[in-house]
Amino acid sequence: MTTEAIVKTEFGALYLKKLCRHFAHKIPATISGSQGRIEFPFGPCRINVNDEQMHLHIEVDDAAEMDRAEQVVAEHLIRMANKDEPTVKWIRNNPALENTAI
Template sequence: MQTRATVTTANSAILLSKLCRHFAHKVPTNLAGAQGIIDFPFGRCRLAADCDRLDLAIDIRTGYEALQAEQVVGEHLLRMSRDEDLAVDWVRDDQPRASREN
């Protein structure tokens, strides 16, 4: 399963960096330019910054993990964006990762 969100923001690269640096104190992370990965116990979060948006995709196994992932990442993103009024709208893909076509 996967839960995804695209957040419109002019500060996508800054927010990506802040999220990766913050979570690096708790879980493994990788930041490479406009791409980031955060390995949470509930699943892997992939982040990609573009000029006007931040794309988030989290691989999870259960609906409970999806809810946990959405809350943790969403709340931290909103907290770090202070001056922006961001909307983080998650969309879940309920198909197991192994059966999804790429």
């Protein structure tokens, strides 16, 4: 299961660095150019940024962890966003439900 958010901000590169540095104190987190990856216990979070937005993508194995995953990433991003006030709206994708006949 995945959840994604597109966050409009021109400060994505700065926020990417802040998030990865913050989490790197406790869990593996890497940055390579305009991309980052944070290895949360609930699943990995990939972040891609450009001049206009951040794309957040989280994968979880357990549906019960989805709310927690979204909350942790969004709260930390909003807390670190001192240049603007980004809005994080998650869109969930559950492949198991897509293959279910109705």
